[in-house]
Amino acid sequence: MKGWQGIKRQRPAFWLMILWMLAGLVFFSPFGQVDAAEEGTPLQPLIDQVEAGGTLILEAGSYIGPATISRPIHIKTEGTVKITGDGVHPVITLQADDSSITGLQIYDEMDDREKAAILVEGSRNRLEKLQIITRASGIQLREAHSNVLEGLTVQRPQETNPVRLSRRGNGIDLWGSNDNLIIGNRVSHMHDGIYVENSQSNRVENNRVDRSRYGYHFMFTKDSYLVDNEGQYNVTGAMIMSSDQTEVTGNTFSEQSENVNSQGLLLFDVNTTVVRSNRVEGNRIGFYIEQAKDSQLTDNWIARNFIGIEMLSSEGNELSGNHLISNVNQAQAADSADNSVNGNYWDDFKGIDLQGDGYSDLTYRTNPFFVTLTQSASAYQLFFGSPGMVFLEGMFPADPEQSLADEAPLMKPVMESAGQGALNGYTLAICAFLFVCSTLFIYLWGVRRQ
Numbered sequence: 001m002k003g004w005q006g007i008k009r010q011r012p013a014f015w016l017m018i019l020w021m022l023a024g025l026v027f028f029s030p031f032g033q034v035d036a037a038e039e040g041t042p043l044q045p046l047i048d049q050v051e052a053g054g055t056l057i058l059e060a061g062s063y064i065g066p067a068t069i070s071r072p073i074h075i076k077t078e079g080t081v082k083i084t085g086d087g088v089h090p091v092i093t094l095q096a097d098d099s100s101i102t103g104l105q106i107y108d109e110m111d112d113r114e115k116a117a118i119l120v121e122g123s124r125n126r127l128e129k130l131q132i133i134t135r136a137s138g139i140q141l142r143e144a145h146s147n148v149l150e151g152l153t154v155q156r157p158q159e160t161n162p163v164r165l166s167r168r169g170n171g172i173d174l175w176g177s178n179d180n181l182i183i184g185n186r187v188s189h190m191h192d193g194i195y196v197e198n199s200q201s202n203r204v205e206n207n208r209v210d211r212s213r214y215g216y217h218f219m220f221t222k223d224s225y226l227v228d229n230e231g232q233y234n235v236t237g238a239m240i241m242s243s244d245q246t247e248v249t250g251n252t253f254s255e256q257s258e259n260v261n262s263q264g265l266l267l268f269d270v271n272t273t274v275v276r277s278n279r280v281e282g283n284r285i286g287f288y289i290e291q292a293k294d295s296q297l298t299d300n301w302i303a304r305n306f307i308g309i310e311m312l313s314s315e316g317n318e319l320s321g322n323h324l325i326s327n328v329n330q331a332q333a334a335d336s337a338d339n340s341v342n343g344n345y346w347d348d349f350k351g352i353d354l355q356g357d358g359y360s361d362l363t364y365r366t367n368p369f370f371v372t373l374t375q376s377a378s379a380y381q382l383f384f385g386s387p388g389m390v391f392l393e394g395m396f397p398a399d400p401e402q403s404l405a406d407e408a409p410l411m412k413p414v415m416e417s418a419g420q421g422a423l424n425g426y427t428l429a430i431c432a433f434l435f436v437c438s439t440l441f442i443y444l445w446g447v448r449r450q
Contacts, residue, residue: 043067043083047075058104065091072096077103085109090119100126108134113169113191116140120147133157137169138190141177148181156189165213165235170195174202182207192217193234196224204229214239215253218246226251235259237283239266240273248275256283257306263288264305270295279303285310286327292317301415302327311336311404319344319404323415331366331404345410359408366403 040062050056052071060079066089085091087109099122108117116137123145131153132138138154141147154171171187174180174196182204187193193209195217196202203225209215215231216238218224224243228250231237237253240246253264264280266288267273273295280286286305287297292314299321302308308327315338323345324330330346343359351360
């Protein structure tokens with residue numbers, strides 16, 4: 001009785017403890033567990049109810065995949081629509097032609113880089129404003145033609161211990177697929193951001209890829225376009241390999257520098273490729289060119305890279321109108337003497353223009369002395385730009401087979417750096433502020449105290 005009386009005196013705390021124990025049994029026992037995959041409405045029955053050419057409007061909420069679209073339909077949303085897969089199959093497989101999917105959030109738990117959250121096997125489809133979070137690949141196109149992928153976001157979920165790049169899937173992956181438009185998409189933390197293989201006449205435009213291996217990767221392609229894209233903090237901004245008649249214009253590849261194999265743009269075994277009006281800044285190597293033939297590199301801005309241009313075993317190419325600014329080593333070459341190099345601007349060159357036509361009458365020849373020296377003894381990097389290093393470069397003329405010679409370099413730049421004026425104004429403001437502070441400091445602690 002005495003014990004029971006004690007419990008009665010502690011009645012609120014006693015019953016609170018009992019309720020807590022019961023809640024634990026409910027939520028933490030096998031009977032209380034709720035499988036996340038069982039939450040939401042199955043998507044496949046809703047798709048099956050739509051007639052060919054019809055529209056399925058999904059109300060806000062959660063839905064369950066996988067689902068296959070085998071006849072032309074249009075899927076739209078009202079509010080936020082989340083679709084979760086089963087972790088084994090693509091969340092959505094699009095086999096039909098002439099369909100559209102807009103506004104979905106796709107969550108895919110597959111951890112297999114060979115598979116994708118969305119698999120497209122049809123043609124003339126449109127995928128817009130999709131948000132895809134996946135540990136596999138984002139979207140795969142397999143022998144799918146004339147599709148439009150626009151406004152998509154593809155990324156790997158945040159991980160406490162991120163896996164290696166080689167284990168991740170690609171953001172947007174094309175194989176055997178022609179005439180597709182990939183425009184205005186954002187890809188982050190994937191293997192290759194946008195990967196195109198064995199495909200023709202695809203246009204990749206105005207996309208952004210960061211923190212992946214290759215931002216943009218073209219292999220065995222023809223008549224392809226890489227236009228107005230951005231790549232930042234990848235191992236390599238873009239790689240064009242074993243491809244013909246590719247146009248690379250208006251892109252910006254910056255800050256690819258954290259890996260020993262980092263480049264802004266890598267061209268390997270390419271023919272009749274046009275590389276024009278691109279910006280490569282702050283990379284380990286701006287342009288890495290190997291086994292390139294009959295291609296044009298014109299009007300590119302190549303700045304603040306460790307090596308501006310590296311060319312190996314390439315011939316018949318034209319380099320003109322490029323601006324090389326503040327690179328540690330402007331350019332170097334090997335087995336690449338048979339190229340036309342004219343009319344580029346080199347900020348470390350002081351020429352003589354007797355004709356007054358804006359081009360120097362003296363030849364500019366690159367000298368890989370500093371890079372060659374630091375490759376064998378990296379400690380010499382401390383002496384970059386020193387008078388002694390400049391003197392030594394003059395003592396050891398460049399081997400013609402290891403350098404590029406511009407027969408008529410530009411005397412002045414004809415291209416402006418984007419944001420240069422703003423940067424100069426910002427720098428001027430800082431200098432003025434520091435000058436005022438220094439003057440006040442000298443006055444208050446020096447002149448006035450006297």
